[in-house]
Amino acid sequence: MQGNVSLSKWQTIFCIANLAMLLPGVYYAYDIPASLYAVLQNELGSNDEEYEYQMQLMYALYSFPNIILPVGVGAVMDRLGTPKSITVVFFFVILGQILTSLGVANKSFYIILTGRTIFGIGGESVNIVQGNLSSYFFNGSFLSFVLAFNTSVARAGSVANDLLTRRIQMAYGSAFAFWVGTLICAVASALWLARFYSKMSRNQLLQIPTNSQAHVEYQNESQVNLTEQVEARMKHSSSNSSTENIDEKGMQTVILPVFDDTRMDMSIRQKAFQNIKYVYQNFPLPFWLICADLLIFNGIMIPFNLIQSSFVGDKFFGGDDVTAKGLMSIPNTACVFLGPLIGIIQDKKGNLPFYLIACGGLYFISHSLLTFSNMPPIIAISLLSFPYVFQLTVWPCIPKLLQEKDVSLGFGIATAIMNLGLFLVPIIVAWVGTSASDLKNGQMKSFYNQEYLFLSMAFLSIIISIILFDVDKRRFASILSNVKIEDKDTVELHSSISKES
Numbered sequence: 001m002q003g004n005v006s007l008s009k010w011q012t013i014f015c016i017a018n019l020a021m022l023l024p025g026v027y028y029a030y031d032i033p034a035s036l037y038a039v040l041q042n043e044l045g046s047n048d049e050e051y052e053y054q055m056q057l058m059y060a061l062y063s064f065p066n067i068i069l070p071v072g073v074g075a076v077m078d079r080l081g082t083p084k085s086i087t088v089v090f091f092f093v094i095l096g097q098i099l100t101s102l103g104v105a106n107k108s109f110y111i112i113l114t115g116r117t118i119f120g121i122g123g124e125s126v127n128i129v130q131g132n133l134s135s136y137f138f139n140g141s142f143l144s145f146v147l148a149f150n151t152s153v154a155r156a157g158s159v160a161n162d163l164l165t166r167r168i169q170m171a172y173g174s175a176f177a178f179w180v181g182t183l184i185c186a187v188a189s190a191l192w193l194a195r196f197y198s199k200m201s202r203n204q205l206l207q208i209p210t211n212s213q214a215h216v217e218y219q220n221e222s223q224v225n226l227t228e229q230v231e232a233r234m235k236h237s238s239s240n241s242s243t244e245n246i247d248e249k250g251m252q253t254v255i256l257p258v259f260d261d262t263r264m265d266m267s268i269r270q271k272a273f274q275n276i277k278y279v280y281q282n283f284p285l286p287f288w289l290i291c292a293d294l295l296i297f298n299g300i301m302i303p304f305n306l307i308q309s310s311f312v313g314d315k316f317f318g319g320d321d322v323t324a325k326g327l328m329s330i331p332n333t334a335c336v337f338l339g340p341l342i343g344i345i346q347d348k349k350g351n352l353p354f355y356l357i358a359c360g361g362l363y364f365i366s367h368s369l370l371t372f373s374n375m376p377p378i379i380a381i382s383l384l385s386f387p388y389v390f391q392l393t394v395w396p397c398i399p400k401l402l403q404e405k406d407v408s409l410g411f412g413i414a415t416a417i418m419n420l421g422l423f424l425v426p427i428i429v430a431w432v433g434t435s436a437s438d439l440k441n442g443q444m445k446s447f448y449n450q451e452y453l454f455l456s457m458a459f460l461s462i463i464i465s466i467i468l469f470d471v472d473k474r475r476f477a478s479i480l481s482n483v484k485i486e487d488k489d490t491v492e493l494h495s496s497i498s499k500e501s
């Protein structure tokens with residue numbers, strides 16, 4: 001038995017393989033500007049300071065719409081159903097990547113930015129759709145493995161980009177390298193959508209019921225009016241005393257008040273307030289600490305990936321950014337192989353806070369080596385593989401910490417917070433990088449300042465993870481350290497915690 005459906009062995013393999021294929025194309029295209037960091041400046045005709053902001057903005061604006069959007073993607077999926085939702089999100093991916101490529105071809109930074117923003121709307125939504133489908137099918141069984149496998153396969157797209165893009169650019173130019181990314185996204189989307197739209201392979205296995213199907217099923221089964229449920233759950237949010245009664249009802253539906261309160265007679269402001277209150281009261285402190293870690297880990301890794309080829313190329317290889325970029329394929333390749341393994345280990349052994357503390361510690365050590373030593377950079381960059389793999393353990397904790405009905409919203413909120421970091425940190429990295437450009441040794445100095453920022457962030461994450469370890473142990477009965485806990489237990493734990501407080 002898995003998640004909400006029972007799957008045979010072959011159906012399970014089919015489902016996992018298909019879900020994993022949603023993202024590699026998006027990751028390939030996402031990382032193209034990072035591979036061309038050393039060469040796009042000439043093409044855009046920008047000075048050093050402008051260029052630093054331009055490159056970081058390509059990543060910041062990808063994330064900007066996703067500070068809000070992921071929270072609503074679950075609702076869109078509920079309403080449109082899986083095939084239409086995936087069609088819509090792939091449409092944004094391809095449109096965004098076409099505009100980005102056109103922008104590069106025409107040397108228009110504003111078209112590039114518009115493209116990256118639209119690409120971001122689609123790319124992060126694919127992430128959410130993948131997370132939602134995975135937890136729908138596999139929650140309660142080997143979800144850690146499935147989520148880690150998804151991201152590992154996605155990162156194979158980054159490996160391909162690390163190895164190919166700069167070489168393609170040298171042979172055929174930058175615009176061509178971006179068009180290759182567009183082609184990869186288009187082919188990947190077409191293959192995926194073919195499963196839904198060709199009569200031969202139309203497959204219910206990859207779909208979750210839409211909101212309306214859920215309504216019908218629910219109403220047929222229990223004859224309870226949806227509005228009553230929602231109001232009851234709202235009431236539950238404001239008084240923790242009626243836990244059992246409400247949870248019994250709530251567990252039977254996939255509909256959240258935050259998404260489906262259209263029939264309620266409340267003003268929009270009241271609804272928004274109720275929803276924030278609902279999240280505040282039902283999402284425990286460890287969830288927010290995990291989100292903070294996620295923000296920091298990706299906030300280190302993604303902006304670092306952008307400057308890595310120039311920084312490492314200048315410091316260690318006399319300006320050879322191609323060799324430097326090739327090194328970055330080590331952590332991404334390590335993820336492809338070790339990611340699923342860490343998922344299996346986590347499914348069997350738990351121990352999340354340990355991985356998170358180690359993650360911050362290892363980011364700190366490897367960035368210290370890059371910054372303060374002249375050791376061959378392959379050592380520091382290989383070491384980066386471990387935290388980059390360990391941070392995958394964050395996602396499976398969300399279903400552990402939240403009640404089943406809140407999981408989709410939880411993924412959405414975590415992705416939104418991660419994107420808040422991926423919007424803010426690149427801008428700070430650009431600011432820190434340009435504020436030193438008047439110093440002697442110009443460019444190299446600015447890289448060092450950026451490295452100091454990454455080191456401070458890694459240090460902060462260690463503190464956050466230690467607090468998480470303590471809170472988890474003292475107030476949550478080590479739920480994150482233990483092996484998988486069924487939803488029922490989570491609910492009981494939540495109710496006992498809210499009663500205590």
Ligand SMILES: NCCCC[C@H](NC(=O)[C@@H](N)CCCCN)C(=O)O
Nearest residue numbers: 027030031127131150151158298395
């Ligand atoms: N369900 C998958 C979560 C992945 C989180 C994260 N992904 C991102 O940050 C993406 N915006 C793009 C990353 C591309 C990296 N080269 C991740 O850890 O990969």
